[in-house]
Amino acid sequence: xxxxxxxxxxxxxxxxxxxxxxxxxxxxxxxxxxxxxxxxxxxxxxxxxxxxxxxxxxxxxxxxxxxxxxxxxxxxxxxxxxxxxxxxxxxxxxxxxxxxxxxxxxxxxxxxxxxxxxxxxxxxxxxxxxxxxxxxxxxxxxxxxxxxxxxxxxxxxxxxxxx
Numbered sequence: 518x519x520x521x522x523x524x525x526x527x528x529x530x531x532x533x534x535x536x537x538x539x540x541x542x543x544x545x546x547x548x549x550x551x552x553x554x555x556x557x558x559x560x561x562x563x564x565x566x567x568x569x570x571x572x573x574x575x576x577x578x579x580x581x582x583x584x585x586x587x588x589x590x591x592x593x594x595x596x597x598x599x600x601x602x603x604x605x606x607x608x609x610x611x612x613x614x615x616x617x618x619x620x621x622x623x624x625x626x627x628x629x630x631x632x633x634x635x636x637x638x639x640x641x642x643x644x645x646x647x648x649x650x651x652x653x654x655x656x657x658x659x660x661x662x663x664x665x666x667x668x669x670x671x672x673x674x675x676x677x678x679x680x
Contacts, residue, residue, distance in 0.1 A: 537562045572592045
């Protein structure tokens with residue numbers, strides 16, 4: 518069965534926007550490329566395309582919510598940089614049984630992931646710094662209010678005491 522037909526079958530009268538999981542295992546890719554999958558699958562979190570004779574990820578649409586991608590037993594040999602760009606939240610990737618011959622193919626993907634992790638770590642650090650500044654400001658405001666209250670008490674005592 519061709520990939521387009523399989524996608525229509527897997528939709529089961531649902532709109533592509535509602536689908537969170539899509540299993541296209543063992544269907545056929547025309548010319549080794551993805552077909553029938555497009556940007557309308559906005560909520561897609563799990564995609565499995567195992568043993569579909571896939572050789573290229575060039576036509577992979579942007580899938581921002583995709584977390585798990587199963588690409589085992591295909592004929593992919595490169596072009597993995599596309600994954601970092603099109604699937605920014607990917608946490609699980611299975612490439613076993615593909616035609617990847619050297620690690621440089623996978624290293625490009627790992628470097629991109631590391632860059633994203635560093636950016637996230639910087640954001641966390643900045644958020645932490647903002648929290649510290651906010652706490653410091655709050656403490657300073659509390660001290661000022663305490664001093665004002667103490668001064669007010671002193672003034673009250675002065676006015677209340679007979680001279």
